[in-house]
Amino acid sequence: MTKTGFVVANLFRKKSRTSLTLLSVMMAFLLFGLLQAVNVLFNAGADFIGASRLMTQARVSFTQPLPLRLLPQIEAVPGVAQVNWIQWFGGIVGENDQIVMFATDPLRLHATYPEWSMPDAQWQAFANTRTGMIAGKQLAEKYHWKLGQKIPMKSNIFPQKDGTKNWPLDLVGIYDGKTEDWKKRTNLVYMNFAYFDEANAFGSGRAGMYVLRLADPNQAKKVAQTVDAMFENSPDETKTQTEKDWNVGFIKQIGDIGLIVRWILFAVFFTLLLVVGNTMAQSVRERIPELAVLKTLGFSDGSVLGFVLAETFALCAIGGLVGLSAATALGIAVQKSAGGQLPLSVDWHVWLYGVIAIVLLSLAVGLLPALRASRLKIVDALAGR
Numbered sequence: 001m002t003k004t005g006f007v008v009a010n011l012f013r014k015k016s017r018t019s020l021t022l023l024s025v026m027m028a029f030l031l032f033g034l035l036q037a038v039n040v041l042f043n044a045g046a047d048f049i050g051a052s053r054l055m056t057q058a059r060v061s062f063t064q065p066l067p068l069r070l071l072p073q074i075e076a077v078p079g080v081a082q083v084n085w086i087q088w089f090g091g092i093v094g095e096n097d098q099i100v101m102f103a104t105d106p107l108r109l110h111a112t113y114p115e116w117s118m119p120d121a122q123w124q125a126f127a128n129t130r131t132g133m134i135a136g137k138q139l140a141e142k143y144h145w146k147l148g149q150k151i152p153m154k155s156n157i158f159p160q161k162d163g164t165k166n167w168p169l170d171l172v173g174i175y176d177g178k179t180e181d182w183k184k185r186t187n188l189v190y191m192n193f194a195y196f197d198e199a200n201a202f203g204s205g206r207a208g209m210y211v212l213r214l215a216d217p218n219q220a221k222k223v224a225q226t227v228d229a230m231f232e233n234s235p236d237e238t239k240t241q242t243e244k245d246w247n248v249g250f251i252k253q254i255g256d257i258g259l260i261v262r263w264i265l266f267a268v269f270f271t272l273l274l275v276v277g278n279t280m281a282q283s284v285r286e287r288i289p290e291l292a293v294l295k296t297l298g299f300s301d302g303s304v305l306g307f308v309l310a311e312t313f314a315l316c317a318i319g320g321l322v323g324l325s326a327a328t329a330l331g332i333a334v335q336k337s338a339g340g341q342l343p344l345s346v347d348w349h350v351w352l353y354g355v356i357a358i359v360l361l362s363l364a365v366g367l368l369p370a371l372r373a374s375r376l377k378i379v380d381a382l383a384g385r
Contacts (some may be wrong), residue, residue: 007310014283018315021279025319026326028272029354032265033327036350039261053112053245054224059237062088065206068234073230074210079223081215084108085207087196090157091189093143098156101189102208103196104130112213115182122147122173130195136175136186142164144172152190158200165273167191167199212240269361277365280312284369292378305374312366313359322357324351 012018039264056074058064077085083103091101106127110116118134126132134155135145145151153167160167169191177183197204212227214220224240232236284291291304328346 003307009306011311011314017282018277020317021276022319022322024272024275025316026323028268029320029323029357030326030330031268031323032355032357033324033346033350034330035261035265036353037040037327037331037346051223052214053243053355054212054220054227054240055209055243056212056227056238056240057246059228059239062209063207066207066210067237068207070210070231070236074212074227077223077226077230079215082108082111082213083211084211085193085209086211087193087206087208089191089196090155090159092156093153098188099139100187100307101153101191103191103193105193106134106190109190112286115173115176115178118173118175122175124188125172125285128190129170130171130182130192131168131170132167132172132195133189133191134175135171135189137174137176137183138186140171140174145174147171147174153189153225158196158202160199161201163201193217211243246378259373263319270358272361273364276312276315276361277368279315280308280365280369283311283372284308287313288373288376291373291376295378300372304376305370307371308373309366313362316358316365318361320354320361324354362378 021099027116056066058066065087069382071083071085074080085108087103089101089103093099106123110123113250122134126134133151138146151169151171153169155167159165159166177186193207195369212223214223220242227240228238294307295301324346327350331346352378
């Protein structure tokens with residue numbers, strides 16, 4: 001029998017116990033893979049955006065609108081190339097399917113977000129159609145929307161002046177991203193701000209926030225400070241930050257995702273440490289006479305230590321790799337079922353963290369039993385002492 005065969009045979013000598021332990025490891029790494037994917041999604045998903053744009057909102061909260069009369073002052077700030085304004089709409093499709101939707105100026109959107117790719121004719125149609133809307137490619141494919149279709153949109157925030165929350169819109173454009181990163185973000189809808197501003201019951205002349213495209217991203221901090229200083233101690237105090245920071249801050253309003261994920265994973269792996277550690281300790285205790293025989297046959301202390309560590313690593317590696325594979329498949333399934341709105345990707349970053357976790361877990365649960373096995377005294381072990 002080879003050394004590998006010897007390790008595998010020892011690992012599966014108690015098939016039911018090993019199977020249950022493997023299942024525990026698989027489920028732990030399935031959860032690990034999905035939670036790490038969520039962590040990467042929320043914390044690193046906006047890294048590619050950089051600091052080419054700034055978001056200016058009311059200092060108190062982005063839910064407090066800013067007047068459109070601030071536009072000329074913001075446009076005059078040195079270093080600002082283009083300015084747009086957007087208003088969170090709270091769009092609902094069907095019965096209660098909520099989507100990310102903003103009311104915005106079509107031509108200014110085109111100028112501030114050159115990353116969106118759409119034919120010029122569709123940009124013009126968006127600007128010239130009062131009830132026009134454009135949808136990201138992923139969203140259009142999910143709902144099977146076609147150009148020219150009338151979309152029965154609703155809002156969970158804004159009623160029209162007649163009291164209804166129904167906002168029938170015309171789909172005049174479908175945009176895509178120019179790069180792979182931006183293609184993954186084509187799950188937004190934009191409507192013509194002119195229609196929203198005229199028809200909403202809460203009044204006109206206000207925007208949720210301003211989007212500032214910079215001539216030089218290296219001047220982001222200086223421009224942000226200049227904008228906020230202009231409106232300091234006024235009724236419309238502002239808070240300006242990079243688009244990346246704004247996205248992260250928006251997500252953290254529901255909680256510190258990274259901290260939540262870390263605590264959950266700590267609880268999972270602490271429990272796993274106890275389960276796998278107990279399995280290995282029990283396995284070594286049951287084989288003390290056999291390990292003594294191995295030493296009698298000439299195997300060194302290091303060889304015995306290596307056998308036990310290899311057994312532990314095999315147990316953790318099989319369960320961990322199967323669990324990460326299942327998480328990868330489940331992440332793909334979630335992406336497809338969500339129509340791209342939840343890009344939950346178990347990518348190479350997650351796999352790297354997973355492999356590191358497998359190695360650390362193997363050492364943590366296997367080192368003490370392996371050391372005990374390597375230090376066995378042959379006489380005492382055979383005598384049952």
